[in-house]
Amino acid sequence: MSQPLNSTSPSPISAKPLSIRLVQCAKTFGNGAPALEPIDLEIHPGETLVLLGPSGCGKTTTLRLIAGLEFPDAGGRVMFGNDDVTDLPIEKRGVGMVFQNYALFPNMTVGENIAYGLKIRKMPASERLAKIETLLEMVHLQGLSHRRIDQLSGGQKQRVALARALAVEPKVLLLDEPLTALDAKLRETLRADLNQLLRKLGITAIYVTHDQGEAMALGDRVVVMERGKIAQIGSPQDIYYRPVNAFVADFIGTMNRVTGVGRAGQISFSAGAVPMASVKDNQTMTAMFRPEDVDIVPLETVGAEIFGDVVSTFFMGDRTRLLVDIGDETPVIVETRRRGVWHAGERIGLRVPEHAVMQLPGKPWEGEERP
Amino acid sequence: MKQSFRFYLQLAFALLVCAFLIVPVVLSMLAGVTENFFVGLSSGFTLRWVLQVWDTYQMTIWRSIVIALACLAVTLVAGVPLAYMLARYKGGNSRLARVFEELLMMPVAVPGLATALALIMAYGQYRAFRGSLLFILVGHVLFTLPFMVRPVLAVMQSSQLAVLEEAAASLGASMSQRFFGVVIPNVMSGILAGALMVVTLSVGEFNITWMLHTPLTMTLPVGLADSYASMRLEVGSAYTLIFLFMIIPLLIAMQWVTQTTRARVRL
Numbered sequence: 036m037s038q039p040l041n042s043t044s045p046s047p048i049s050a051k052p053l054s055i056r057l058v059q060c061a062k063t064f065g066n067g068a069p070a071l072e073p074i075d076l077e078i079h080p081g082e083t084l085v086l087l088g089p090s091g092c093g094k095t096t097t098l099r100l101i102a103g104l105e106f107p108d109a110g111g112r113v114m115f116g117n118d119d120v121t122d123l124p125i126e127k128r129g130v131g132m133v134f135q136n137y138a139l140f141p142n143m144t145v146g147e148n149i150a151y152g153l154k155i156r157k158m159p160a161s162e163r164l165a166k167i168e169t170l171l172e173m174v175h176l177q178g179l180s181h182r183r184i185d186q187l188s189g190g191q192k193q194r195v196a197l198a199r200a201l202a203v204e205p206k207v208l209l210l211d212e213p214l215t216a217l218d219a220k221l222r223e224t225l226r227a228d229l230n231q232l233l234r235k236l237g238i239t240a241i242y243v244t245h246d247q248g249e250a251m252a253l254g255d256r257v258v259v260m261e262r263g264k265i266a267q268i269g270s271p272q273d274i275y276y277r278p279v280n281a282f283v284a285d286f287i288g289t290m291n292r293v294t295g296v297g298r299a300g301q302i303s304f305s306a307g308a309v310p311m312a313s314v315k316d317n318q319t320m321t322a323m324f325r326p327e328d329v330d331i332v333p334l335e336t337v338g339a340e341i342f343g344d345v346v347s348t349f350f351m352g353d354r355t356r357l358l359v360d361i362g363d364e365t366p367v368i369v370e371t372r373r374r375g376v377w378h379a380g381e382r383i384g385l386r387v388p389e390h391a392v393m394q395l396p397g398k399p400w401e402g403e404e405r406p
Numbered sequence: 407m408k409q410s411f412r413f414y415l416q417l418a419f420a421l422l423v424c425a426f427l428i429v430p431v432v433l434s435m436l437a438g439v440t441e442n443f444f445v446g447l448s449s450g451f452t453l454r455w456v457l458q459v460w461d462t463y464q465m466t467i468w469r470s471i472v473i474a475l476a477c478l479a480v481t482l483v484a485g486v487p488l489a490y491m492l493a494r495y496k497g498g499n500s501r502l503a504r505v506f507e508e509l510l511m512m513p514v515a516v517p518g519l520a521t522a523l524a525l526i527m528a529y530g531q532y533r534a535f536r537g538s539l540l541f542i543l544v545g546h547v548l549f550t551l552p553f554m555v556r557p558v559l560a561v562m563q564s565s566q567l568a569v570l571e572e573a574a575a576s577l578g579a580s581m582s583q584r585f586f587g588v589v590i591p592n593v594m595s596g597i598l599a600g601a602l603m604v605v606t607l608s609v610g611e612f613n614i615t616w617m618l619h620t621p622l623t624m625t626l627p628v629g630l631a632d633s634y635a636s637m638r639l640e641v642g643s644a645y646t647l648i649f650l651f652m653i654i655p656l657l658i659a660m661q662w663v664t665q666t667t668r669a670r671v672r673l
Binding site: 102136156 | 569570575591
């Protein structure tokens with residue numbers, strides 16, 4: 036399934052990629068609850084933009100505004116290139132859409148599903164057949180044109196849905212949690228295929244997910260959303276290494292945090308210290324670091340180390356995850372690729388390299404619940 | 407000991423069901439083909455009574471079939487879009503839609519005689535209309551419409567129809583293209599179940615029809631009552647026999663559709 040995409044097959048997308056702009060788009064639903072605060076968002080031509088966030092954060096609403104399945108509150112505008120499409124319904128916008136539950140027509144075969152949009156556009160039958168073949172080849176489902184939908188696996192269904200959406204040569208491809216319904220292994224192969232496909236087609240794509248791994252892997256840029264607002268926009272690296280607030284830091288990956296007092300370029304606390312050049316003496320400060328950035332060091336080293344007791348260990352094959360009690364409420368999480376065996380109750384030393392220590396801009400961390 | 411008590415209880419129940427459900431039907435059917443039911447089966451079997459019914463009441467049978475089909479056509483054209491509207495209005499969780507759905511059931515809950523009387527009071531002065539089959543049809547549509555709307559609505563609510571329609575719309579399909587190309591084919595099982603129900607109920611409807619009918623618009627069940635009141639028992643029974651032969655295939659088909667619907671909804 037994950038063989039490279041056939042580069043000789045003609046690309047089904049011929050149109051020039053489109054830029055999309057949301058201007059002050061807000062959405063309030065009937066019951067008066069705002070689903071989306073007014074947001075501005077620019078999507079560059081040909082990029083894959085991922086909308087990432089927990090459920091209820093407004094990511095799906097944003098996608099539906101772009102699709103034309105919802106309309107923004109008065110004052111909001113949706114621009115496709117230079118065209119204002121705010122008042123156009125979805126069938127006039129020329130978008131391709133892929134849904135979480137596939138949304139394939141159960142009364143039609145695979146081929147009929149793919150050709151549905153072409154039939155609506157009155158494409159002659161012979162051309163339709165040729166196009167179905169091209170698209171099936173593109174999604175690695177050659178020869179399945181006459182299958183019934185209920186004879187397909189979940190992964191195959193989503194491939195058909197993708198082919199169907201691309202058949203009409205949409206200006207933009209909208210994907211609403213397309214891999215969520217699949218099991219983990221399949222999700223990974225389909226993700227890789229999807230990634231290749233999006234790069235090859237160069238189509239503007241907007242991808243909604245709550246899975247940060249998917250967001251990192253697929254997005255040229257990632258928009259992290261929280262409670263109807265955009266929390267951060269940036270490349271996956273930006274989001275991961277330079278989160279702008281506690282929410283983003285906690286939502287993307289796992290983050291440790293320690294609070295201490297500045298002392299000689301370190302943040303120092305009862306269990307030890309982490310380096311931070313910018314800290315002023317006696318300033319209270321919270322530092323954050325990723326579990327994979329922590330080194331396990333011998334107990335006798337002297338410097339900016341933390342000492343703690345191993346609470347529990349999880350061997351995960353490629354790495355080992357340790358929970359280390361350093362006297363705080365929440366243990367420090369450490370992930371190491373070293374081949375060692377650690378036991379609960381064992382005392383170990385930890386060192387965080389200075390480049391891995393993050394500090395949120397603004398005031399020191401206000402202890403917030405982890406999601 | 408307890409086990410055997412339960413066994414006898416179940417046996418008694420089964421026999422009771424037989425006594426009241428099956429025995430009268432079988433007796434009635436036998437009466438229709440018996441030479442003289444008071445003498446007993448020993449008097450011999452005959453198709454005379456069936457032929458007499460066919461000669462006398464043939465028109466009521468054709469009339470019932472015509473009305474049932476017309477009723478089906480009207481409930482299809484009115485009921486399926488209505489179910490669609492109820493399913494989709496305000497995203498499908500509108501209280502108004504629920505209230506409307508309950509209101510639809512009113513003619514089923516209210517005695518048919520009352521419905522019919524109200525119809526006569528409201529429209530009886532239009533003589534031509536009053537005397538035509540259309541008047542009967544109106545009564546039947548009132549009574550059968552919910553039986554079309556409900557199964558169709560149930561299928562619409564249980565399938566992921568809304569998202570299928572969104573997918574069709576994203577591919578450029580207009581409202582009518584979506585309705586006929588996506589909605590109708592995917593709620594076919596509900597439509598079929600509703601259609602069989604409507605035809606069955608319309609063929610058997612008595613209360614409203616009895617009140618609304620004229621000698622020229624008599625339907626099969628009203629004809630049955632007429633024959634029971636004024637003819638030999640054997641003739642009435644033969645008439646029942648014909649009615650059963652009309653209705654049983656419909657009932658079997660309904661059972662079959664219900665089963666396939668269950669299989670489809672899981673999809």
